[in-house]
Amino acid sequence: MDTTGAADLLRDKEQSLVDELAAVTRPQGDAGSISFGKRIGEGTSLAVDRLTSVTVQEGLLATLAQVRLALAKVEDGTYGTCEVCGRPIGEERLEVRPWAVRCLADS
Numbered sequence: 606m607d608t609t610g611a612a613d614l615l616r617d618k619e620q621s622l623v624d625e626l627a628a629v630t631r632p633q634g635d636a637g638s639i640s641f642g643k644r645i646g647e648g649t650s651l652a653v654d655r656l657t658s659v660t661v662q663e664g665l666l667a668t669l670a671q672v673r674l675a676l677a678k679v680e681d682g683t684y685g686t687c688e689v690c691g692r693p694i695g696e697e698r699l700e701v702r703p704w705a706v707r708c709l710a711d712s
């Protein structure tokens with residue numbers, strides 16, 4: 606299997622995840638001016654936004670961990686094999702999800 610292309614894909618994905626995380630976790634420095642002058646009740650939607658971004662952040666972190674694990678597997682030559690059963694993950698699955706580290710049955 607050609608893992609050079611996979612490594613490039615994974616590094617691109619890693620970078621975009623890091624960028625997204627930075628955007629999600631950026632301190633809301635202007636939060637005070639956003640809520641200023643708004644009606645009571647807007648605080649609720651702000652809280653919901655906050656909750657959503659935490660969920661998004663958790664999803665991004667989980668994917669980032671997988672991407673880095675997959676990159677480590679490229680380096681030690683085990684990329685493309687399931688970390689649980691050791692069987693090939695399958696090219697179709699890797700095409701959709703290049704950072705997959707488990708086969709469909711073990712995911």
Ligand SMILES: [Zn+2]
Pocket residue numbers: 687688689690691692707708709710711
């Ligand atoms: Zn497996």
